[in-house]
Amino acid sequence: MIKFDHIKVVYGDFVAIPDFNLDVHEGEFFTFLGPSGCGKSTALRTLAGFITPSSGTVAIDGKNVTHAHPSKRGIGMVFQNYALFPSMNVRDNIEFGLKMAKLPKGEISERATRAARQVSLTDEQLGKQISELSGGQQQRVAIARALVMEPSILLLDEPLSNLDARLRKQLRIQLKDIQSEVGITTVYVTHDQEEALSMSDRIAVLDEGRIEQVGTPRELYEESATEFVCTFLGQVNGLSEAQIAELNNQGAHLSPSHTHYIRPERLTIQPAEAQSSAGSALRLPATVVSESYLGDHSVLEVNALGAPLRVNVSGPIPQNIAGREVTLLLEDSSINSFDADGRRVAK
Ligand SMILES: Nc1ncnc2c1ncn2[C@@H]1O[C@H](COP(=O)(O)OP(=O)(O)O)[C@@H](O)[C@H]1O
Ligand SMILES: [Mg+2]
The missing domain is CATH 2.40.50.140 (Nucleic acid-binding proteins)
Structure with missing residues (x-):
């Protein structure tokens, strides 16, 4: 479904990612996990097309998209700060991309309603201003706004890190539920190992731009391939x-x-x-x-x-x-x- 093949990313003379190789499967909830600065966002943004690698290829569904514009990759992205338009109501936020694409009015409204349902936003909430919503509801709007474009891949970069601990735990479950219901291939970025373990089908643990290990949460925790993975995940003596x-x-x-x-x-x-x-x-x-x-x-x-x-x-x-x-x-x-x-x- 998604293939990183010998991807190298540099910022000036700093090599952020030396040689990244990874396959993500159709329908998977896949997570990039690692400490701040390890290259999670860089890898995700390379997949999204906001960063052009200096070598290697990215393929989606067997198609080389390394040099394709982000809008041509069939991806939806949700950012840490949601990047919603505060002056528009919820429905207008969700419909924004469809309006830009100049779709017929009826279809725009129908698709927005469907996307809102997918993330459990009510009709009443669709009429509200963004500022009237809680952090968790705003996050659902951001996800609906991505889903409404019917992407084949959903990318989420630390979408819970601005929220308080309690809400994060709740939303973790909601987000996972939305993903499994919609069945969309999802790549998720977090530095929070508990989040990664509880939500993911598989995880890649990153350190200094390198993949330390790829596996299910259980494999990583119980059979850590490296000392870094063992000490990064959970508590250890x-x-x-x-x-x-x-x-x-x-x-x-x-x-x-x-x-x-x-x-x-x-x-x-x-x-x-x-x-x-x-x-x-x-x-x-x-x-x-x-x-x-x-x-x-x-x-x-x-x-x-x-x-x-x-x-x-x-x-x-x-x-x-x-x-x-x-x-x-x-x-x-x-x-x-x-x-x-x-x-x-x-x-
Ligand atoms: N635009 C940039 N210019 C220079 N260095 C960058 C830039 N973006 C990220 N970096 C560096 O690349 C490394 C990986 O960053 P990033 O992918 O944002 O890590 P993460 O998302 O895991 O916190 C870090 O050392 C960071 O300082
Ligand atoms: Mg980041």
């Missing part, structure tokens, strides 16, 4: 030298020249005095330093052999646990190991 030595004493094979990580939810905790040897689990002695109670789970900060570890505990834990001696249990298979180049080491 780096194991200290002393912790590694202790685990190796118990039969683990953790190379001292590699780095080793374990996610907080992969550590389980039991009282130090409990002797139950739970199958093949490795053990680390630890002292609880602090507890954050978060209702549905708690986060414990523990000290294990002189270095801190974070442990996520779901379900109830004893009150006043801080200061207690505990044993951490972990499975060898839960440890993510990376070599000196940051590449995953196979178990």
